[in-house]
Structure formats: C-alpha cells, structure tokens
Amino acid sequence: MLSVETFETIEEAAGAVGERSRFMAGGTLLMVAVNYGNQGFDRIVRTSDRRLGEISNAGDRVHIGAGVTMAKVAASRDLAFLAPAARSVGGPAIRNRATVGGNLFAPHPYGDFATALLALDATVHWADGREEPIETVLQNRGQSIGLAAAVSVPRPQADEFRFLKVARVKPKGASVMALAAWLPKSAGRLENTRIAFGAMGATAARVKACEAALNGTNLDERGIEPALQAATEGLSPQDDALASGWYRREVAPIHLKRLLIPERRL
Amino acid sequence: MTTIEFRKDLFADERVDDLKQIGKPTVRQDILGHVTGRSPYYDDHLFDGLLHMRCVRSPHHHARIRSIDTSAAERMPGVRRIVMPSDVPHNINTLLSLINFGRDDEPLLSHTKVSYRGEPVCAVIADTERQARAAIAAVRVDWEVLPHVLDVEEALEPDAPVVNEEYPNNTFDYHERYDHQKLRFGDIGAGFAQADRVIEGRYQMSPIEQAPLETCGAIAAPETNDRFVCYTSTQALFFSLGTTAKLLDIASSRLHFVGGTVGGGFGGKVDSIVEPMATLGAVLTGRPVKFMWDRPEEMQVGAPRGGERWYIKDGVMNDGRIVARSFTGFFDCGAYTRLSSYAIIKATGHLPGPYTIPNVASNVYCVYTNRTPATAMRGFGITGVDFAIESHMDKVAEAVGMDPVELRILNAYRDGDMKAHRRLAKNTALIECCQVAADKAGWRIGPQFAAASSLSDGGGDRALIGETVTDQEGRIGERRQRRIPFAPSERGTGRIAAGTAGEAVSAARPQRDDMQPEPERIGHKVSAADPERPAQPAAPPAPAAPPPQAPQPAQATPPPVYEPQAPAEPPAPQSPPPAQPEPYRPSEPFQRGVKRPGASRFISGTRRR
Numbered sequence: 097m098l099s100v101e102t103f104e105t106i107e108e109a110a111g112a113v114g115e116r117s118r119f120m121a122g123g124t125l126l127m128v129a130v131n132y133g134n135q136g137f138d139r140i141v142r143t144s145d146r147r148l149g150e151i152s153n154a155g156d157r158v159h160i161g162a163g164v165t166m167a168k169v170a171a172s173r174d175l176a177f178l179a180p181a182a183r184s185v186g187g188p189a190i191r192n193r194a195t196v197g198g199n200l201f202a203p204h205p206y207g208d209f210a211t212a213l214l215a216l217d218a219t220v221h222w223a224d225g226r227e228e229p230i231e232t233v234l235q236n237r238g239q240s241i242g243l244a245a246a247v248s249v250p251r252p253q254a255d256e257f258r259f260l261k262v263a264r265v266k267p268k269g270a271s272v273m274a275l276a277a278w279l280p281k282s283a284g285r286l287e288n289t290r291i292a293f294g295a296m297g298a299t300a301a302r303v304k305a306c307e308a309a310l311n312g313t314n315l316d317e318r319g320i321e322p323a324l325q326a327a328t329e330g331l332s333p334q335d336d337a338l339a340s341g342w343y344r345r346e347v348a349p350i351h352l353k354r355l356l357i358p359e360r361r362l
Numbered sequence: 363m364t365t366i367e368f369r370k371d372l373f374a375d376e377r378v379d380d381l382k383q384i385g386k387p388t389v390r391q392d393i394l395g396h397v398t399g400r401s402p403y404y405d406d407h408l409f410d411g412l413l414h415m416r417c418v419r420s421p422h423h424h425a426r427i428r429s430i431d432t433s434a435a436e437r438m439p440g441v442r443r444i445v446m447p448s449d450v451p452h453n454i455n456t457l458l459s460l461i462n463f464g465r466d467d468e469p470l471l472s473h474t475k476v477s478y479r480g481e482p483v484c485a486v487i488a489d490t491e492r493q494a495r496a497a498i499a500a501v502r503v504d505w506e507v508l509p510h511v512l513d514v515e516e517a518l519e520p521d522a523p524v525v526n527e528e529y530p531n532n533t534f535d536y537h538e539r540y541d542h543q544k545l546r547f548g549d550i551g552a553g554f555a556q557a558d559r560v561i562e563g564r565y566q567m568s569p570i571e572q573a574p575l576e577t578c579g580a581i582a583a584p585e586t587n588d589r590f591v592c593y594t595s596t597q598a599l600f601f602s603l604g605t606t607a608k609l610l611d612i613a614s615s616r617l618h619f620v621g622g623t624v625g626g627g628f629g630g631k632v633d634s635i636v637e638p639m640a641t642l643g644a645v646l647t648g649r650p651v652k653f654m655w656d657r658p659e660e661m662q663v664g665a666p667r668g669g670e671r672w673y674i675k676d677g678v679m680n681d682g683r684i685v686a687r688s689f690t691g692f693f694d695c696g697a698y699t700r701l702s703s704y705a706i707i708k709a710t711g712h713l714p715g716p717y718t719i720p721n722v723a724s725n726v727y728c729v730y731t732n733r734t735p736a737t738a739m740r741g742f743g744i745t746g747v748d749f750a751i752e753s754h755m756d757k758v759a760e761a762v763g764m765d766p767v768e769l770r771i772l773n774a775y776r777d778g779d780m781k782a783h784r785r786l787a788k789n790t791a792l793i794e795c796c797q798v799a800a801d802k803a804g805w806r807i808g809p810q811f812a813a814a815s816s817l818s819d820g821g822g823d824r825a826l827i828g829e830t831v832t833d834q835e836g837r838i839g840e841r842r843q844r845r846i847p848f849a850p851s852e853r854g855t856g857r858i859a860a861g862t863a864g865e866a867v868s869a870a871r872p873q874r875d876d877m878q879p880e881p882e883r884i885g886h887k888v889s890a891a892d893p894e895r896p897a898q899p900a901a902p903p904a905p906a907a908p909p910p911q912a913p914q915p916a917q918a919t920p921p922p923v924y925e926p927q928a929p930a931e932p933p934a935p936q937s938p939p940p941a942q943p944e945p946y947r948p949s950e951p952f953q954r955g956v957k958r959p960g961a962s963r964f965i966s967g968t969r970r971r
Contacts, residue, residue: 098492132656133495 162197181212211294215276420476440493447473477697534728551852553686553721557677565750576625579654597627629738668736670746689724696735708743723850778821784864
C-alpha cells in the first residue's frame, strides 16, 4: 500500500523523509512514478507549510521558497530575469504544478530551471538550516537525503543574464540542451562569467574552461572564439531519445554563440 | 473553410457529380463527444470490486522456460489468482485463423519457450495494480537462454536459430510450396540483357510503434445469463470477440463486447491480446478484471509496423524507360505471424508500383525473428515498398540524367495497360498527380510531359502479356539445407505462354448459401469470378490479350484459398516435382455461435452485474 502523510511544517516533513519514502512538491514527476507503479517507495510525504511558497527580497538577493511554482516565478516582478527559464519548463499545466525545489532534483533531460540557477550561483537553503552552493548540491545529487526549503539568487544587472533552451518540439519539448550565462562586465570587459549547460550530463553543469576563456574579453565574434572552442570541455552528454551525445557535443558551440551574440533574425 | 482543392476538371466525364455524401462536407457522428471531452475510453467504465491483471514477461529475446515458481507471489497480500498457460483453454492461435489463413502459431501465455523480449509467460490478478506489480516481481522464472536472431537475412541462414516452432524455417509458408511470395511477369533476365544500364538499390524501414494516446487494454466482467461483458480499446471488435471465443473455447454468444471511438489505434489495436486476457481473468475469478498495458509495455510488446528491407534492381534504357524491375523484399514479422503474412500479399499486389514495366519479378519473404511481433499500421504492406520504389525512382532519374517527375510520367501506368498481376489498369491518375504536384511546387516539366494524359497512349502493345519465365526456387525448407539466392532467378526453368491472363480467385465461400449476395439485389457491381454465380459481362475488354487459355499461373494472386497447380513446365533438369501436399485445414473447424448452452463451468456465486 502507498500512504500519504501531510505535515504542518517543513522541518517536520524533513524529519519524516527516510527510506522508501519520497517528498512530494508539485508531483509532476512523482505522480508519474505512482501511476506507472514504481515499487521503490511506499510513503509520500508532503507539507502544507506556507513558507515553501514565498518569494521575498533579502538585500541584493531574492529568496525563493522551494515550493514556488514555475508559473509563479514567471509572474513575479522580482524574478523577471528568471521568467524565460521558468516559461521554458513544460506547458501551462506543468508550470502550474512544477516547483523550483523539484527542478533541482529532476533527472535528465529535465532540470532547465536548475541550469539557470547554477549560472546565477544560487544558494540552496536546506530545511535543517544548512546553506550550500547549488553547484555542490547538483554534484552530490542522489547521494544524500535532505529537504531543500528554499533557494536564493543574486539579482543580476539587466542583460547580464541570458537563458536559452533548445528543444525539438516547441514550445513544450524536453531539452536537447539548456544554456544559461551570467555575464557581468567591468570596464566593458567580461568578468566572473558563469556558463551552465543543462541536459549535457546527468545534472546541469558549469564549463569552467569556457568561463575562463570569456573573462577579460568583449562580447564579439573574435572575443568569444576561444570560449566556443572550449564550450563542452568536461561535459559528458549522454545519448537519449532526443539526441545523441555526439550531436549534443557538435551543436553546443553553435547554440552558445547564439546565446552570447544574439543573431538578428529577419 | 477548407484547404482541400477539388480538381474536378480532371476526368470530368468519368464522374457523375450528384452524390449526396462524397465530395460534400459532413459532420463525423462522434465529433461532438470528442470536442467536448465526453467520448468514453474503455477505462472510464467503473466496476465495483475491480481486480487488476499484470503479466510476467520475458527479459530475454529467446529462452526456454525451465520452471516458473509462483509460490511467493501467491502468498502476497491482495493476490487473487495466478494465471498460468494451462489456464488458457485453447492456448494457441493465429490472428488470421478467423479467415483460415496460416497456421496457429502463438500462445496467449507461453509455456515452453519465449521468442521475443516481453513475451508473457504467466499473469497475476490482484486487488490493486500495485499489488499485482509487487506479485509479478516475486515470480521466479528459471530461464535457459537460447541464441537469438534479430536480422531478417541472418534469420534465413541455414543454421539460424528456430524462432517459431510452427514455422521452423523462419519463413511463413506460401501456398504450401514456397518460403516466399513470388510474382513473375515477363522475363527479367531478357529485360536486364536488353537494358542500357542496371541500377540497384537497398532500402530499409525500421519498425514504427503506433503510439496511441490510450494504451491497449480491456475490462471484462461477468454479466447476467452466463455471459461476459468486455469493454475494450480494440479497433476490430468482432475480430477480438472471435479471437477471445477461440482462445477461451467459449461460445461467442456468451461474449458481449463494447468498443469505443477514442484513444487512437492506427493498426496497433487489432491484435486482440488484451481482450482474451481480461475475459480469462473474469472467467477465472468471477469478478471484473482489468488488463491494461502501461506505456513501457505499449512500446515493448505492442505490435508495431514491422521493419522491412527491400532490394530493387532496375533495367533502364538511356531514354529513361524502365524495361525490367526485380524486387527482393523481407518483412520482419517478429516472433509470430499476426498480420505480416497478409501484408506481404498486399505488397506483392502493389508491385511494381504505379508504373508500366514489361518484365517484373519479386520474391517477398515473411521472416520470423526474435523481435516483437509486427502487425497492422496505416497502409501496411504498401508504405515500406512505396518508400523503396519512389526512392529508387529518384536514384534512376539521377543515374540517367532525367528530371525525376518526368521519369515518373514517362513510366507511369495509363488506362488500358497490363499490370504485373495480369489485370488491366483502369482509372489511373499518376500522370495527373505528377502534373498537378509539379505545378503547385513551381517545378518545370517539359511540354510533352505536361501534355501527357492517363487517358491516352495506354493499351495496345502495353496491354500485352509477354511470355513469362518461372522457377521453382525457394521451396519450403530448402534454405535449411543450403544457401540459395534470395533474389528472383533471372534464368528460370519454366515458361508460361504469352497472353496468359490472370484468374480471379474468390475468397472464402460464405458459410451458408443464403449468405451469397445476389448481384441483382445489391447496388454495386460484384466480381464475376465466383463459379456459382452467373457470369457478369467482363469489365473492359482487353484490347490485345487473347482470352485466357490455361487459367492458372499468375503467381501473385491474392490467395486465402489457393489450390496450387503446377504450371505447364518443360521437364525440370534438377528434380521431379515433389508430390503436392494437401492444403492446410484446421484439425477441427473453428466454432462460431452457441456451442454449449447452459451453465458455465466458470461462473462462481459472485454478484453479477
């Protein structure tokens, strides 16, 4: 039998998650597992804690509850820079359920929103009070048990943050790849660049060689050439029904170029 | 608003345009339910005390079943019944047995061996789907893994593993004689010798899953008067009913089948696997039982359009005329026949495509491999070979330096031409299709091609049937002894006189004489072929073909009932013709209608609906 347990607070729910149980946020992935008879868990844990659905400003950062839906992100004035990433997830029905916290743990090829958070150097706030950079959370995904309560992201300057999703079926297809770039500038030149790819490996991942090649350059064709050469360094894209790993590797520099220097489409 | 453009200027004198339905917009009878979301799926029918059935499936392509241990599963909570192969009253069937075509070759649940990955060996019926899944996981099967074959040509090697015991040569037996379907028209050897160039090509199409929105499934429940009701996703309701009656050895009058109009089928819901399973569950438990494939099952064991491989060899003159065409086709029918044997008959009837070619030969093989059995899908039997033919036409056009549309118009069949299956072509329209398509696409074609017509320049010499060369290669079982070429022989051993026309072969006779349609009482023309019926005037008289003398040898006739008859052959050098075996007859006739009136041995005391 499958049981569903609902708790008042995030902390209580976090304490109840254990072996053969799953935490349910929006349920877009979990309910598929339930409907398809996944035998890997017997308990579903939920919480009715309102804090999970809040968006608040904290200094130069925005604090997003893990239960905030993609639809809510897309509608939020404070999170306008993340709206393109939120809108790229699923269709309206999925965005109405899918959450920021769930996206951190969505398996390949899902997790487009996490790619955007990774490029923005988000911090994950665990229910037990720990804070951890999103990069290590993604790297260690599946190895530890915990409940993410919120994420916080710095607010980028206008046009510093860019996001691009490549899918075969538009507008609702799953990713061939997702690309996110945070491109802060100092005296006209790029500095502290962060480039992240989604669906190019088990989890979203940064390409540090590419970032290093961009730092100190201008955003023009000559300047980004070395970065394009290094676009997939360290990534190990997999074959799936949407694209082969080889194809993903071949087209990644082209999409990265389109992200960095948007083409004027006639 | 319509995007359809009716070209009524074409063939205007062949049409009476006063029909009430054809050519008029009409409202589908089920469309209101569809657009308002009210049309019921089979799974929308609710039953109290519904039980759920799931199958234990083979993880191997090919394996012998040493033993099945269900003791742990039987003790699990909610498990009502384990269904073993021995619970299926008549556990062997072939879909087309309902029209007496082919031999029974497929069990509902396999008891000795499995021949494809996902083949069911037993089933569990439990109170919930989750309990059924848990019990399935607890069933232990001791497999002896056997070598498997997944490629059609490898399956025809002499030492290939036997996939299907009923057809130990890995091919369907055609007309009790050959391991393939033959088509012989004219002399391809002479055609190739006469041609300026010979152009060959190899074309392949992978299996395609129909991917319906609603996966295959059925809910069966005991009904009053010893009957069972079955709500099903089938797209062939009476096929499913007949198949269920046969497998369960139950009178069809005790089955009440209810279909639907939503969910999508596209050919993938003909195979009638889920209905016998659900009904068997209801028979064994006396409770409503649902048997529903999940999406992975639909993809893994749901029968797809089969893979096909075609080799085409054309003899072409420098001016683009195709004078000979030879086909070698392989249908990958998977582990069991289902409908592939019939798809090959359709494909062969279609050759050589909509073109007039004086010398045509084909060998088409229905090959058993350790893959998921293939079945129907939109235009099956035609789609794959049409892809091959039209791809090859482009290749020929490129080789002879001709425009591909002009090459098609040059070779297109026209009214009055003789087709490879020895019938005159009528109502042909390929030329007009090419002209309109070229015009719409802004594709320029030469003036003589733009002026061509299907109505003119056909017939005459093009209606002649040349002397046909025949051969006896590829007899059933021969390929197990030694390798023999797959392609049609270009040096035959027999001759059929020029002018020998085809003969209509009527399908199965009606069961009762009073079911024979009376031509004068129905509103359309019927075939004149039935010997019981007074002959109708033949449709268009053949311009040049003399009347048929020896009414036999068109080897590509659509067969269901086909009495093989040796063509008039000169003494064959290699061996005397073997004795003709008796055509296949089922050992006991298939029963329809009430067989056992009275109480069912299955009905328990449960409350019936």
